[in-house]
Amino acid sequence: MNKLGYDFMQMCRRNRDGSQTTQYQRSRSLRAMSNELQTLGYRNLRAESLKPKHVEALVDHWRQGGVSDATLKNRLAHVRWWAEKVGKSSVVPRDNSALGVADRSYATQGNKAQELDPRVTSIPDERIQVSLVLQREFGLRREESMKIKPASADQGDRLVLQGSWTKGGRERDIPIRTETQRAALNRAHRLAGPGSLIPAEKSYAQHLKRYEYLLGQAGLSRMHGLRHAYAQARYLELTGRAAPAAGGIASRELTPEQRTVDHEARLVISRELGHEREQITMIYLGR
Numbered sequence: 001m002n003k004l005g006y007d008f009m010q011m012c013r014r015n016r017d018g019s020q021t022t023q024y025q026r027s028r029s030l031r032a033m034s035n036e037l038q039t040l041g042y043r044n045l046r047a048e049s050l051k052p053k054h055v056e057a058l059v060d061h062w063r064q065g066g067v068s069d070a071t072l073k074n075r076l077a078h079v080r081w082w083a084e085k086v087g088k089s090s091v092v093p094r095d096n097s098a099l100g101v102a103d104r105s106y107a108t109q110g111n112k113a114q115e116l117d118p119r120v121t122s123i124p125d126e127r128i129q130v131s132l133v134l135q136r137e138f139g140l141r142r143e144e145s146m147k148i149k150p151a152s153a154d155q156g157d158r159l160v161l162q163g164s165w166t167k168g169g170r171e172r173d174i175p176i177r178t179e180t181q182r183a184a185l186n187r188a189h190r191l192a193g194p195g196s197l198i199p200a201e202k203s204y205a206q207h208l209k210r211y212e213y214l215l216g217q218a219g220l221s222r223m224h225g226l227r228h229a230y231a232q233a234r235y236l237e238l239t240g241r242a243a244p245a246a247g248g249i250a251s252r253e254l255t256p257e258q259r260t261v262d263h264e265a266r267l268v269i270s271r272e273l274g275h276e277r278e279q280i281t282m283i284y285l286g287r
Contacts, residue, residue, distance in 0.1 A: 005034035007047035011085055029078040036061055048086045052168045055079060055092055059099050060277060072101045100279035111245045111286075113232050114225030119218045127197045128211050132223060133184045138174050139230035139273050141167060142223070146207060149196045150188040159185070166274055174272050177237075231269050231284035238265035245286030252287075 001009070008030040016023060037045055040057050058079070062072055073096055083092045093099060116136050123129050131145035138159055140148070147165040157176055163169035176182060188197060198207045215221065228245075235243040239261050242248030254262055266281040273284070 002034055002038050002043075002045075004037065004045040004047065004049075005031050008034055008082070011047060011082070015085060017081070025074075026078050026081060029075055030082060033058060033075075033079070047082065048088075050083055050086060050088050050091050052091055056099070056277070059101070063100070063277075063279060069101055072096075076101065097283050098280070100277050100282070111228070111232075111247075112225045113228035113246065113284075114223070115229055116226070117220060119220060123214050123218050125210065125214055127191055127199065128214055130184065130188050130191055131197055131211070132226065134188060135223060136226040136229055137178075137181045137184045139227045139234075141227070141274065142211070143167070143204070143208075144274075146198050146204065146211070147196050148188070148192075149194070150185055150192050151194050154185050154189070161274075168274075170274055170276075172271060172274055227273060228284045231273060231281065234269050234272065235265055235285050238268060243285040245284070248286075250287060 008027070012023065012027040012030065018026070034045075036058060037054060040061060042054060042057070045054070058075075059072065062075065067075075076092065076096060076099070080089070080092050083089050116132060120129055120132050123132075131142070134140050134145040134148065135142065140161075144161060144165050144167075148161065149165075153159050153161060154176075159174045159176060161172050161174070163171045166172065176185070191197060198204055202210075215223070232243045232246050235248075236246075239258075244250050249258070251259070251262060263278060266278045266285065269284070270276065270278055270281050273281075275281075
């Protein structure tokens with residue numbers, strides 16, 4: 001038994017959550033994970049060592065092994081239990097879809113892409129307006145669109161995001177391809193100067209609170225659909241056809257040649273969105 005497996009055994013003995021069947025399944029699942037992580041090259045791990053890369057490595061390993069979504073959900077429930085017990089709940093996304101594991105009902109939920117609403121211009125804070133524009137033009141997450149420092153990120157032909165701005169600390173590049181992207185960046189430069197789009201006198205938490213309040217005042221709420229719109233626009237550009245979620249051909253109906261192009265496009269889009277797994281693009285593009 002490796003060190004991580006030993007930690008799991010002790011955790012399960014101390015925490016008798018759920019029925020006996022649940023406890024047995026959880027213990028068995030966690031022991032298997034300790035061995036899988038060791039096989040994947042993560043040696044000498046302890047329970048407190050849990051990081052996003054370990055969760056993603058497990059999900060990718062299970063995917064490659066042909067594990068069904070239903071089984072993946074069960075295993076992720078055990079990973080969340082692990083994360084909770086070591087005080088790292090934030091390491092595992094609350095929504096399985098963030099890991100490319102969609103609920104059965106997801107495919108019927110329709111296209112979640114959204115373009116910039118005209119009401120954005122009524123928001124009485126131009127920094128927040130620009131953050132929303134950057135979310136649409138570059139597929140940025142909300143936090144990234146606030147923490148970004150245009151003076152250092154703008155490399156002329158690409159946007160380089162530093163790990164301190166991004167989820168999981170992953171640096172990434174996003175190509176600057178269009179005039180609207182350049183216009184958005186020029187506007188961000190003017191507002192941020194050498195800093196970020198968070199005012200110097202405010203913390204991220206304070207600015208986020210203002211962001212949420214002003215969006216609510218404008219009648220807007222979650223704007224994650226802007227990332228969906230970016231992904232679908234890139235898919236159209238890279239493949240020459242609309243994404244399945246936008247009314248395009250479903251993946252199962254593609255020719256072998258089209259499947260190759262589809263796969264390559266999804267890998268590109270996944271990286272630009274800050275992911276490394278092709279499977280997660282079904283959330284944005286459909287299947």
